[in-house]
Amino acid sequence: MRFSQARGQKIVSTSTAGTVGRVSGFVVDPSTSRIAAVRVKKAASGDTLPWTDITSFGVDAVTVDDAARITEASEKIASLSGRKRKVIGRRVLSTAGNELGRSSDVEFDQESGAVTAIVLNDEKTATGKVVGIGSYAVVWQED
Amino acid sequence: MTRLLRTSEITGRPVVTLAGEDVAQIKDVVYAPGRGRVGAFTLAGRGLFAGPLPVALAWSSVVALGNDAVMIADEEVLAPLEQGVDQPATSGRQGNVLGARVLTDTGTDLGLVADVIVQVSEDDSACEVVGYEIESSDAAGSQADTLLIPLPETLSASGEHLIVPGSVTKFVRHDLAGFGAAIEGFRSHLGGED
Incomplete structure (x- = not known):
């Protein structure tokens, strides 16, 4: 699934069957190339849903067992957030030191949260993994 | 595949860590004794008015020399120039190749x-x-x-x-x-x- 497809998806509590928020973005941990947390809007309890607290990341909805899973960002998540930690709209450098383009979208695995491919300049897709997200560039290791 | 490069194309390239931070740019090429190979790069800060940095980048610490950036593991690999390497190629009389x-x-x-x-x-x-x-x-x-x-x-x-x-x-x-x-x-x- 792509970030662009997941954005806006509703988050539903399996205990109350009610919508408890919507996906507004993603926090990626470059040390693991995985989604660390989902950014949430329109939730009462906070704006962050850690990936490990998700019951299922479905095609049409994200399920959680309790609305309280959505919390304020932990220190770790907060350190991975912010304008310079974003993955979309950034310069992408390969580990070989070549500029691949600008990131326009990201593909991820719904089971594991692993980032598996990056879409460059809205056209070509490079498979691989994130190794770094810094103030200068997203560093991408190509497969 | 091996690649051929002009060293003038390397100078000015950003030095970027694998974490994605640009920590310096290449100022000059320093040749290893005997001139057969590149030993290190001297560095300048990033930005228009940044001056030279007191640290250098040894070739052995370069992860990749790409078309757009010189990749390094992290900022820790930058260290003052060791004794025994020649002067930068484009500065200093002893080591000057350009113009010879x-x-x-x-x-x-x-x-x-x-x-x-x-x-x-x-x-x-x-x-x-x-x-x-x-x-x-x-x-x-x-x-x-x-x-x-x-x-x-x-x-x-x-x-x-x-x-x-x-x-x-x-x-x-x-x-x-x-x-x-x-x-x-x-x-x-x-x-x-x-």
Whole structure:
């Protein structure tokens, strides 16, 4: 699934069957190339849903067992957030030191949260993994 | 695949950590003793008004020399220049290659060194000096303003002259395409003579 497809998806509590928020973005941990947390809007309890607290990341909805899973960002998540930690709209450098383009979208695995491919300049897709997200560039290791 | 680069193309390139931070830019190339290969890079800060940095980047710490950036593991690998490496190529009289006059061992003046051509191995483990770009004098038998001459493994050099074998003129090229083959040809030619 792509970030662009997941954005806006509703988050539903399996205990109350009610919508408890919507996906507004993603926090990626470059040390693991995985989604660390989902950014949430329109939730009462906070704006962050850690990936490990998700019951299922479905095609049409994200399920959680309790609305309280959505919390304020932990220190770790907060350190991975912010304008310079974003993955979309950034310069992408390969580990070989070549500029691949600008990131326009990201593909991820719904089971594991692993980032598996990056879409460059809205056209070509490079498979691989994130190794770094810094103030200068997203560093991408190509497969 | 090995790649050929002009060192002037490397200067100014950002030095980027694998974490994606640009920590410096390449200021100058420092050749290892004996001049056969690149030993290190001196660095300047990023930004228009940034000055030189007190630390350098040893070639052994380069993860990859790419078209757009020089990749390093992290900022920790930057360290002050060690003793025993030559002065930067474009500064300091002792180590200055650029502007030196190229003479063949038979006494022909080929011109002045305008740039240094290096070859980067496929895995970025070595960065070897393989030739010079010369602003030619007429003796090289060419109308072009600049030409590329391949280098043997060793050559004699002073701040004033670079001495190359006279047979080098047969392997002169005008652009980087095909220069790799000329280097191979020249070296096997020299090997055959010994």
